[in-house]
Structure formats: structure tokens, C-alpha cells
Amino acid sequence: MIRSLLSLFTIGLVTILGLSLVFSVVGTAIGLASFLLFRAAPVLFVGWIVVKAFEKLRGPSVLSDADQRWIEGD
Numbered sequence: 001m002i003r004s005l006l007s008l009f010t011i012g013l014v015t016i017l018g019l020s021l022v023f024s025v026v027g028t029a030i031g032l033a034s035f036l037l038f039r040a041a042p043v044l045f046v047g048w049i050v051v052k053a054f055e056k057l058r059g060p061s062v063l064s065d066a067d068q069r070w071i072e073g074d
Contacts, residue, residue, distance in 0.1 A: 063071070
């Protein structure tokens with residue numbers, strides 16, 4: 001009787017510890033994803049727009065034809 005109660009207690013304890021570990025990993029993943037989506041992504045998007053605007057204002061590339069061919073791998 002005591003043995004079966006202790007085994008059930010042990011199984012319950014291991015289950016609770018396992019679930020807490022799983023929930024902590026899932027919570028960390030959701031927190032990281034929300035941080036990247038709502039904090040980092042808008043900053044990167046605005047920076048990308050600024051870079052594209054400067055590229056349009058600056059005009060065509062100032063690289064020589066030989067440099068451009070080397071970059072493109074031709």
C-alpha cells in the first residue's frame with residue numbers, strides 16, 4: 001500500500017517537474033518571438049527603408065565596371 005502510494009507520488013512529482021520544464025521552454029520561445037516581432041522587427045524595417053531611400057537619393061553605384069563584375073562573380 002505504501003509502496004504504491006510512493007510510486008504514484010513519484011510519478012506525479014516527475015510529471016509536474018517535466019511539465020514545468022516544458023512550459024518554461026514554451027514561454028521563453030513565445031517571449032523571444034514576441035520581442036523579435038514587436039521590438040526588433042520594426043526597428044530593422046525602418047532601417048531598411050532608410051537605407052533604400054539613401055540608395056535612391058545617392059544614384060547609381062560609384063563602382064567601376066571591373067569592380068562590379070568582380071562582385072557579381074562574372
